[in-house]
Amino acid sequence: MKEKKKSDVSVLLDYAGSHKGLTFLGLTLSAVSMVLSMAPYICIWLAARDLIAVAPDWTQARGVARYGWISFAFAFAGILLYFAGLMCTHLAAFRTASNIRKQGVAHVMKAPLGYFDANASGLIRGRLDAAASDTETLLAHNLADIVGTIVLFIAMVILMFVFDWRMGIACLLAAVISVASMFTMMGGKNAKIMAEYQTAQDRMTKAGTEYVRGIPVVKIFQQTVYSFKSFQKAIEDYSAKAEHYQANVCRIPQSINLTFTEGAFVFLVPAALFLAPNALKHGTFAGFVTDFAFYAVFSAIISTALARIMFASSGVMLAGTALGRINRVMEAPSLKIPAHPQTPHSNKVEFQDVSFTYDGAESAALTHVSFTAEPGQTIALVGPSGGGKTTAASLIPRFWDVTSGSVKIGGVDVKNMDPHVLMDQVAFVFQNNRLFKASILENVRAARPDASREQVRAALMAAQCQDILNKLPDGLDTMIGTEGTYLSGGEQQRIALARAILKDAPIVVLDEATAFADPENEVLIQKAFSTLTKGRTVIMIAHRLSTVVGADKIIVLNKGCISEEGSHNELLTSDGLYARMWADYNKAVQWRISSEKEAR
Numbered sequence: 001m002k003e004k005k006k007s008d009v010s011v012l013l014d015y016a017g018s019h020k021g022l023t024f025l026g027l028t029l030s031a032v033s034m035v036l037s038m039a040p041y042i043c044i045w046l047a048a049r050d051l052i053a054v055a056p057d058w059t060q061a062r063g064v065a066r067y068g069w070i071s072f073a074f075a076f077a078g079i080l081l082y083f084a085g086l087m088c089t090h091l092a093a094f095r096t097a098s099n100i101r102k103q104g105v106a107h108v109m110k111a112p113l114g115y116f117d118a119n120a121s122g123l124i125r126g127r128l129d130a131a132a133s134d135t136e137t138l139l140a141h142n143l144a145d146i147v148g149t150i151v152l153f154i155a156m157v158i159l160m161f162v163f164d165w166r167m168g169i170a171c172l173l174a175a176v177i178s179v180a181s182m183f184t185m186m187g188g189k190n191a192k193i194m195a196e197y198q199t200a201q202d203r204m205t206k207a208g209t210e211y212v213r214g215i216p217v218v219k220i221f222q223q224t225v226y227s228f229k230s231f232q233k234a235i236e237d238y239s240a241k242a243e244h245y246q247a248n249v250c251r252i253p254q255s256i257n258l259t260f261t262e263g264a265f266v267f268l269v270p271a272a273l274f275l276a277p278n279a280l281k282h283g284t285f286a287g288f289v290t291d292f293a294f295y296a297v298f299s300a301i302i303s304t305a306l307a308r309i310m311f312a313s314s315g316v317m318l319a320g321t322a323l324g325r326i327n328r329v330m331e332a333p334s335l336k337i338p339a340h341p342q343t344p345h346s347n348k349v350e351f352q353d354v355s356f357t358y359d360g361a362e363s364a365a366l367t368h369v370s371f372t373a374e375p376g377q378t379i380a381l382v383g384p385s386g387g388g389k390t391t392a393a394s395l396i397p398r399f400w401d402v403t404s405g406s407v408k409i410g411g412v413d414v415k416n417m418d419p420h421v422l423m424d425q426v427a428f429v430f431q432n433n434r435l436f437k438a439s440i441l442e443n444v445r446a447a448r449p450d451a452s453r454e455q456v457r458a459a460l461m462a463a464q465c466q467d468i469l470n471k472l473p474d475g476l477d478t479m480i481g482t483e484g485t486y487l488s489g490g491e492q493q494r495i496a497l498a499r500a501i502l503k504d505a506p507i508v509v510l511d512e513a514t515a516f517a518d519p520e521n522e523v524l525i526q527k528a529f530s531t532l533t534k535g536r537t538v539i540m541i542a543h544r545l546s547t548v549v550g551a552d553k554i555i556v557l558n559k560g561c562i563s564e565e566g567s568h569n570e571l572l573t574s575d576g577l578y579a580r581m582w583a584d585y586n587k588a589v590q591w592r593i594s595s596e597k598e599a600r
């Protein structure tokens with residue numbers, strides 16, 4: 001049997017968990033308060049009827065004051081229940097929104113790290129935050145208003161038809177036209193247009209963020225916003241989608257709605273005139289006027305109710321698109337966790353016939369790559385740009401999972417290891433070191449939260465960071481990135497090396513990027529490297545060939561394949577790609593030395 005598709009609201013209510021009942025309680029209270037809110041209108045009508053009946057001797061109308069009190073009591077009770085209902089729906093809405101945020105973050109945490117390359121964490125957070133707040137409005141206000149108004153409508157229809165079904169129809173006709181015009185805005189083609197409009201808004205926000213990030217480049221090259229084609233296109237696209245949405249979805253229904261909401265009694269006067277002769281024949285003029293007053297008063301409630309529905313229905317649409325955004329976060333792929341994790345027997349790292357293609361890429365980034373790093377060995381990955389070095393290194397911590405073949409640590413496929421054990425086994429130092437806006441202590445301690453201050457200090461010393469600590473005002477407790485405390489690229493890298501040293505993992509994956517370091521920094525970084533790599537299995541991505549001369553094995557990756565492998569001397573003898581790269585590298589070094597000499 002085909003499974004019935006759940007409505008957006010019930011999917012959202014599932015996020016409320018144990019607070020779902022509170023939402024229903026809030027909705028019930030809101031519905032009851034709406035029914036009670038009709039009482040003052042009925043009392044006004046009853047008072048008007050009594051007054052008209054005894055006119056012009058008003059003193060005869062003894063019940064009027066009583067109606068006033070009853071009306072007050074019902075209005076007061078209605079307001080109290082409405083507030084109690086709102087308290088319930090608000091509590092449930094806050095919990096639902098926080099559950100959405102928590103579940104979204106928890107789900108994304110299970111995604112492979114590579115997922116964050118294509119989905120910036122800021123964007124995911126922004127998407128979740130905005131979607132959660134949109135649902136908050138629906139669950140806290142809109143839903144209660146919709147349920148309450150529907151109940152109010154039903155009660156009104158019953159009441160009106162009990163009095164005079166013809167006047168009832170006249171009264172409701174305007175309402176039906178209004179509601180029908182509004183419903184044409186929802187669902188089908190219009191929901192698609194609304195979703196496109198929201199997506200265009202998302203895209204513009206994303207492109208705006210990229211533009212702000214790229215402002216330095218724009219300024220340096222004296223460009224204008226128009227040089228940021230994607231941002232310009234996103235703005236134009238958003239503007240077109242917004243106009244399309246206004247023109248095709250909103251304009252006509254909202255005009256009809258406004259006309260009939262404000263003029264809910266347009267059909268009432270003709271109906272009254274039509275029914276007047278017969279009514280006057282069987283009753284008094286006073287009775288006829290009173291009945292007309294009843295419907296005139298109720299048409300005012302219809303206007304209020306319609307305005308409420310109109311406001312609330314936009315909340316439903318907004319929540320529908322918000323749910324779409326939440327679903328996109330929830331669709332993030334999860335890292336497959338083994339049911340029976342295996343423990344590695346050693347620190348050997350093996351690539352066995354590994355091929356890997358990025359999602360959506362036309363060609364493979366790695367093809368049939370096999371190599372082994374024995375425990376304690378240093379393996380250098382070298383090769384032209386785009387050869388696959390970073391990709392190969394990223395497969396060890398499961399940034400991505402191999403397309404075919406296997407990556408093993410100590411004889412166990414990384415896919416069969418407990419992810420926590422995998423992370424404990426391997427320390428990473430990437431080019432983009434990602435220091436947080438926090439103290440140096442906290443930055444280094446991120447690798448091992450239970451480490452003492454002394455252990456952190458020792459790791460910093462081993463990573464040659466003495467000079468950094470000496471020059472900073474608060475030493476270990478200096479906040480990085482605030483009040484002018486900024487570190488150079490080389491200094492940041494040494495802090496990141498301290499973090500890896502503190503982690504004390506038996507396997508180290510290192511993206512050696514000293515290109516931006518000055519000679520002094522470079523010497524210190526090299527010393528920190530040798531401390532970090534001593535006695536460990538090291539996979540090193542090398543950009544500068546001087547650092548790989550001492551490696552146990554050099555793997556030359558070109559266009560995703562291993563084109564050569566061996567020690568430095570072996571590769572020079574075989575006179576292939578590596579030998580050419582080495583010659584080029586030496587030429588570049590010679591050129592630098594001679595230009596520096598000339599400059600002096």
Ligand SMILES: Nc1ncnc2c1ncn2[C@@H]1O[C@H](COP(=O)(O)OP(=O)(O)OP(=O)(O)O)[C@@H](O)[C@H]1O
Binds near residue numbers: 358359361389390
């Ligand atoms: N996230 C990604 N999505 C799709 N393709 C990618 C992605 N990252 C890298 N690639 C592609 O995979 C191939 C290998 O890239 P990789 O970054 O591993 O090379 P590399 O040898 O580390 O290069 P470099 O020395 O310039 O850092 C390249 O063709 C690259 O365009």
